[in-house]
Amino acid sequence: MQAIKKHSWKKRLEAKEKRMEKMKDITSNRIIPTNKIVQALETLIQPGDRVVLEGNNQKQASFLSAALAKADPEQLYDLHMIMSSISQPEHLDLFEYGIAKKVDFSYAGPQSHRIAQMLEDGKLTMGEIHTYVELYGRLFIDLIPSVALVAADKADAAGNLYTGPNTEETPTLVEAAAFRDGIVIAQVNELVDELPRVDIPGSWIDYVVVADKPYQLEPLFTRDPRHITDIQVLQAMMIIRGIYEKHQVKSLNHGIGYNTAAVELLLPTYGEKLGLKGKICKHWALNPHPTLIPAIESGWVESVHCFGGEVGMEKYVASRRDVFFTGRDGSLRSNRTLCQLAGQYAVDLFVGSSLQIDTYGNSSTVTRGRLAGFGGAPNMGHDPGGRRHSSEAWLDMKTNNNPLSRGKKLVVQVVETFQNGNKPVFVESLDALDVKNDAGLATAPVMIYGEDVTHIVTEEGIAYLYKANSMEERRQAIAAIAGVTPIGLEHDVRKTDKLRREGLIALPEDLGIRRTDAKRSLLAAKNIEELVEWSDGLYEPPAKFRSW
Amino acid sequence: MQAIKKHSWKKRLEAKEKRMEKMKDITSNRIIPTNKIVQALETLIQPGDRVVLEGNNQKQASFLSAALAKADPEQLYDLHMIMSSISQPEHLDLFEYGIAKKVDFSYAGPQSHRIAQMLEDGKLTMGEIHTYVELYGRLFIDLIPSVALVAADKADAAGNLYTGPNTEETPTLVEAAAFRDGIVIAQVNELVDELPRVDIPGSWIDYVVVADKPYQLEPLFTRDPRHITDIQVLQAMMIIRGIYEKHQVKSLNHGIGYNTAAVELLLPTYGEKLGLKGKICKHWALNPHPTLIPAIESGWVESVHCFGGEVGMEKYVASRRDVFFTGRDGSLRSNRTLCQLAGQYAVDLFVGSSLQIDTYGNSSTVTRGRLAGFGGAPNMGHDPGGRRHSSEAWLDMKTNNNPLSRGKKLVVQVVETFQNGNKPVFVESLDALDVKNDAGLATAPVMIYGEDVTHIVTEEGIAYLYKANSMEERRQAIAAIAGVTPIGLEHDVRKTDKLRREGLIALPEDLGIRRTDAKRSLLAAKNIEELVEWSDGLYEPPAKFRSW
Known part of the structure; x- marks a missing residue:
């Protein structure tokens, strides 16, 4: 037998615990103060991480993506972004600033010109272009995220999430990170004592932050x-x-x-x-x-x-x-x-x-x-x-x-x-x-x-x-x-x-x-x-x- | 405009509430006493219902399927069963006894001879034969269940479920029923004060019953x-x-x-x-x-x-x-x-x-x-x-x-x-x-x-x-x-x-x-x-x- 013994089999968990340990300066529980989100992201994310950022053609984790774009590129760089949709200007700013380097995505409608230009200019490295479900599938195979940044309507103190009508892809992104010792951060529109229903259990969520304004939502399917x-x-x-x-x-x-x-x-x-x-x-x-x-x-x-x-x-x-x-x-x-x-x-x-x-x-x-x-x-x-x-x-x-x-x-x-x-x-x-x-x-x-x-x-x-x-x-x-x-x-x-x-x-x-x-x-x-x-x-x- | 006005748009919810109202004789909360499960199923299920019964090639909601087979066929008949796998003898007994009539399924390995014979004898009506995921897909389209019977390891008093290593298809079956005013009944091996983690939120589950023995589980993937x-x-x-x-x-x-x-x-x-x-x-x-x-x-x-x-x-x-x-x-x-x-x-x-x-x-x-x-x-x-x-x-x-x-x-x-x-x-x-x-x-x-x-x-x-x-x-x-x-x-x-x-x-x-x-x-x-x-x-x- 040639087994590699004495080797740790929970490196991902250890890395997660180490990062969370450093969060003590920012919060004593799972709630990140709104004004400390940039610092929190700089603490919880490491250079080279695979980060899945929620944002499809409708719901966007817009507060978290804007915060990530404000991170210090000296501290946070070479991220590998996984995004259903590249639809916000700051999604590409991440690459302009050097915070992110590589991208795997599904849809880039509004930003499709700029992404083509940035690729030509060598400002980003292209992974693959997928359909939504192919990308979700890879989250469980060879694109397992270190960090998931997602959006929900409400959370309670235990981290349970209510996504209301816009559950969309949130449970799938969370599942891929939460069950592989990744870190899950959810922006919510409000924190409440009791949720109307639980869409995602609190034991899957590491941190919750109340966004400065409700997540962005596009009325994409309305035709006059x-x-x-x-x-x-x-x-x-x-x-x-x-x-x-x-x-x-x-x-x-x-x-x-x-x-x-x-x-x-x-x-x-x-x-x-x-x-x-x-x-x-x-x-x-x-x-x-x-x-x-x-x-x-x-x-x-x-x-x-x-x-x-x-x-x-x-x-x-x-x-x-x-x-x-x-x-x-x-x-x-x-x-x-x-x-x-x-x-x-x-x-x-x-x-x-x-x-x-x-x-x-x-x-x-x-x-x-x-x-x-x-x-x-x-x-x-x-x-x-x-x-x-x-x-x-x-x-x-x-x-x-x-x-x-x-x-x-x-x-x-x-x-x-x-x-x-x-x-x-x-x-x-x-x-x-x-x-x-x-x-x-x-x-x-x-x-x-x-x-x-x-x-x-x-x-x-x-x-x-x-x-x-x-x-x-x-x-x-x-x-x-x-x-x-x-x-x-x-x-x-x-x-x-x-x-x-x-x-x-x-x-x-x-x-x-x-x-x-x-x-x-x-x-x-x-x-x-x-x-x-x-x-x-x-x-x-x-x-x-x-x-x- | 030819709208059908004055028509109720929550008939499914009303039917569910009516059935649950009758459960007051059996339990005052969401926990069904183990020895009253047959009576509970007779109360919560109606003739002609579409019932999804968990049981794939590994985990089986074996307590619930055995209980359903004990129901009175005078009260409960013509059920349309939806089953990933027809693997237990009682799955087909349901049809012999007249409790169930039609079946949509994916896999019938151990019962494949008997099902062919019963079909020939006119003892069951065949829906379609699917792959697992096709069948799951239809649960959200044209095979939306009235009732879901599933299995988990543990539950707490709020109905939160812990599925442990065998989460399998449980969340998908539950989602199809829970979010369409169907009734979800989970058999569990034990009831505990605190779960090791939550796999399925309690707000998706209507009733929990402690099974007389742990759910059946096959070591299907072990090759000596x-x-x-x-x-x-x-x-x-x-x-x-x-x-x-x-x-x-x-x-x-x-x-x-x-x-x-x-x-x-x-x-x-x-x-x-x-x-x-x-x-x-x-x-x-x-x-x-x-x-x-x-x-x-x-x-x-x-x-x-x-x-x-x-x-x-x-x-x-x-x-x-x-x-x-x-x-x-x-x-x-x-x-x-x-x-x-x-x-x-x-x-x-x-x-x-x-x-x-x-x-x-x-x-x-x-x-x-x-x-x-x-x-x-x-x-x-x-x-x-x-x-x-x-x-x-x-x-x-x-x-x-x-x-x-x-x-x-x-x-x-x-x-x-x-x-x-x-x-x-x-x-x-x-x-x-x-x-x-x-x-x-x-x-x-x-x-x-x-x-x-x-x-x-x-x-x-x-x-x-x-x-x-x-x-x-x-x-x-x-x-x-x-x-x-x-x-x-x-x-x-x-x-x-x-x-x-x-x-x-x-x-x-x-x-x-x-x-x-x-x-x-x-x-x-x-x-x-x-x-x-x-x-x-x-x-x-x-x-x-x-x-x-």
């Missing part, structure tokens, strides 16, 4: 129906008729977008007229979209499980607890990890949008000079090869009688053939390929791969890509609905009828939809005020969405 | 090295040399099996000799396998995240907290959901075994007359299409320079060409196809699909299937290592050299391995006693594994 166009109404009608009804889609996820908001708002009108209530769109994995209110009020929706909350929807959700997941206190319980798991494995369909789609259906929202990352879409927007149970819609994707063949998840892309600014969505080659080369990435940042896409919907019609028997057929079906983009113009219009007959594409008339019927007047709510009305005044939109 | 054969040593050497070293596999999952146990036991001997320590097999997603002890003691293993615990490994794990995830109390924190997530998305490689492999690499452990289900293997044993980050091993699976090409997860099948009883493993067609027809399943119960398998290892050699450019090449590579099975005998041996030259297969000599060197003497531990010795007496094997 005022901006929905007639074209989007047309697309929504096609989706309902040509996809949801055709395949009997019962459970689904909608991305953020006006086109999917239009679908939500057509269910109680157009969907009702088609007699589809109770037959489609019963179970949802999505944030509490305000545009889903009319469908909920009309009895379409049996359940909604949420990744996170949505600003202004708190009271409405709490008053509709037969539909949403809520705690004993009545407020929403979201869970980003579990909702992504459900969105991947347990729903019939994902529908999202894109900025570019190539001739074979590969798509990306990445454009030159931007490293936007992935967020959650690729996790839900692919056919999960590990799935073994079936559903009606899933089985409907089978196109042959091979005894080993199986169904497929429905992955729908809905786009208009041109973006704003007259840029074609359908392109010969994705900008993502250039970004791969420019940023030296190992693979091209493709959001949804063509092989996973079952349907593409444009204002021209639907391409039923799951029916294509070859790459050439796939290409033809896409070109047939690509309008007057260069790809669309390549299309031999004499082939259109053949594709229609074979069911590879459907035009609105094939679905019994008259273009002239596609009007905004079909929307169950035409503006935010009408959503509030539908909600019986329970929906309280943020100021920026109020126009009355 | 005594039973490892020289052939398995040979295969393990090939895996280390021809897969782990070749592709620089740093993070991985091992299934249950003597062949993977052999790999674990060769790391400190053969692996050490090859100079691979610190280069391969650093991060693991797996249960605390006793056969991993020598590798841990020799400094090979940086981290292990666990699906569940393993009987006898409690003290060892607690003493090796730099390697395992542990709580403040020092004992293991396992989490089946998070470990499956990590095992799917965050590791380089999965290796498992199978009973049958067809000519294209599709495999199944299902044989005629048995409905064994899937457990967790398909979730980890597929190439996750949603993965966007790369690793060295993952990128090594790229076989072309297409700008959109990406890496692949390594999915390895290791089998001997014949099973016990001289049945060939390599077959023209899987028994799973017959089972599909016999049981009227929507798809054939394939465990791992050929398209996902990157390597097959037999005693003859390794087939590098990821390199095959066509189905024909794949077939040839498999046949070349299929020995004297009918599939192997079809192989034109004149092609073997060509396949070797092209790297599609490797024989032991191609890897620098002499068959005569493959001896049990290479194992770091040759029996359970030596594992105990390696562990410094910390590993305490269950009686059935003790022979001294």
Whole structure:
């Protein structure tokens, strides 16, 4: 035997205890005084540490990230940051100042230009770009954090946390650090004697600090129906008729977008007229979209499980607890990890949008000079090869009688053939390929791969890509609905009828939809005020969405 | 607007409160007296309810399942059971007695014969067969439970639960019910004043009952090295040399099996000799396998995240907290959901075994007359299409320079060409196809699909299937290592050299391995006693594994 004996097997614990010992100058219990947070971080974090900082596309541990950026770079340097989302300016300041060096992340929407520039300038070292759940997975394998900085609504003196409607990714980040002798620091909006409910047990939390102001929270999933166009109404009608009804889609996820908001708002009108209530769109994995209110009020929706909350929807959700997941206190319980798991494995369909789609259906929202990352879409927007149970819609994707063949998840892309600014969505080659080369990435940042896409919907019609028997057929079906983009113009219009007959594409008339019927007047709510009305005044939109 | 007004939006809560109101005759607090459990279940559960009953391949809520089987079928009938694993006789008694009617499950190993028979006799209605995580996902979508029956080690009077090393799936099952106004009942081994740590907050738990004996727990992952054969040593050497070293596999999952146990036991001997320590097999997603002890003691293993615990490994794990995830109390924190997530998305490689492999690499452990289900293997044993980050091993699976090409997860099948009883493993067609027809399943119960398998290892050699450019090449590579099975005998041996030259297969000599060197003497531990010795007496094997 060659065992390494006499070796300590609790170095992580010893390091943690040593750091906590030094905290005695700052606090005698687990509460860090607000004005001592910078000093506390300098004490609890060491150069080279792996630090997971909460902040996805909604909730941000904004007080802690701002405090970390104020640390002394002479004391605190070379941190390896792990962040779901790089969305605050100070997230990148950390690298400018030399406090942090390396980053592993999922999404960098608002900071995607700057991160690309800093990478080029050698100011940060890139780890990998992930989906949310991949990054969470690595927290338990090879990116185990030394420190977790997270955000919650309230804490009690024992460190128990109440996250209210915005539980999101907090429990997962905390679990990775707390159960590996990492240090967990939670910023809270307030300290209370008794919590409405416990979302995370106090025995998982080392320190709590009351933030100078409530954590930042973005109303990311609010779409004002005022901006929905007639074209989007047309697309929504096609989706309902040509996809949801055709395949009997019962459970689904909608991305953020006006086109999917239009679908939500057509269910109680157009969907009702088609007699589809109770037959489609019963179970949802999505944030509490305000545009889903009319469908909920009309009895379409049996359940909604949420990744996170949505600003202004708190009271409405709490008053509709037969539909949403809520705690004993009545407020929403979201869970980003579990909702992504459900969105991947347990729903019939994902529908999202894109900025570019190539001739074979590969798509990306990445454009030159931007490293936007992935967020959650690729996790839900692919056919999960590990799935073994079936559903009606899933089985409907089978196109042959091979005894080993199986169904497929429905992955729908809905786009208009041109973006704003007259840029074609359908392109010969994705900008993502250039970004791969420019940023030296190992693979091209493709959001949804063509092989996973079952349907593409444009204002021209639907391409039923799951029916294509070859790459050439796939290409033809896409070109047939690509309008007057260069790809669309390549299309031999004499082939259109053949594709229609074979069911590879459907035009609105094939679905019994008259273009002239596609009007905004079909929307169950035409503006935010009408959503509030539908909600019986329970929906309280943020100021920026109020126009009355 | 056509809103359904005046309608209650808290029917689930009202139903729960009504049931709990009736519990006043049984208890005045949240503790159910042990001898009143049957009456309590009859009070808290209603006919037709969806009941999730904890019990995976290790931990079982055995007291609660036995109590449920004693309920009066006149009062309690037509339940829809949701169970990770159907493993206890009483799980199926529920259906014999008419208490339950429908079942959705993941795994039915020990009861797979009886369930197939009962299905044929019309004694139960089959929902779907899932992997663990698919079933968990559906708990938040379209299989939301009315009642959750779970097991924990200890509870306090406030209902906080301590699950100790066997946290497993408990938090996920509880979350689905607790946050949807379902009723959560936990059996515990004991009630204490203060818990060593809180694994699940009391505000998620409605009732606690002290079980008449500790919950059932299977030492499922213990393999006695005594039973490892020289052939398995040979295969393990090939895996280390021809897969782990070749592709620089740093993070991985091992299934249950003597062949993977052999790999674990060769790391400190053969692996050490090859100079691979610190280069391969650093991060693991797996249960605390006793056969991993020598590798841990020799400094090979940086981290292990666990699906569940393993009987006898409690003290060892607690003493090796730099390697395992542990709580403040020092004992293991396992989490089946998070470990499956990590095992799917965050590791380089999965290796498992199978009973049958067809000519294209599709495999199944299902044989005629048995409905064994899937457990967790398909979730980890597929190439996750949603993965966007790369690793060295993952990128090594790229076989072309297409700008959109990406890496692949390594999915390895290791089998001997014949099973016990001289049945060939390599077959023209899987028994799973017959089972599909016999049981009227929507798809054939394939465990791992050929398209996902990157390597097959037999005693003859390794087939590098990821390199095959066509189905024909794949077939040839498999046949070349299929020995004297009918599939192997079809192989034109004149092609073997060509396949070797092209790297599609490797024989032991191609890897620098002499068959005569493959001896049990290479194992770091040759029996359970030596594992105990390696562990410094910390590993305490269950009686059935003790022979001294």
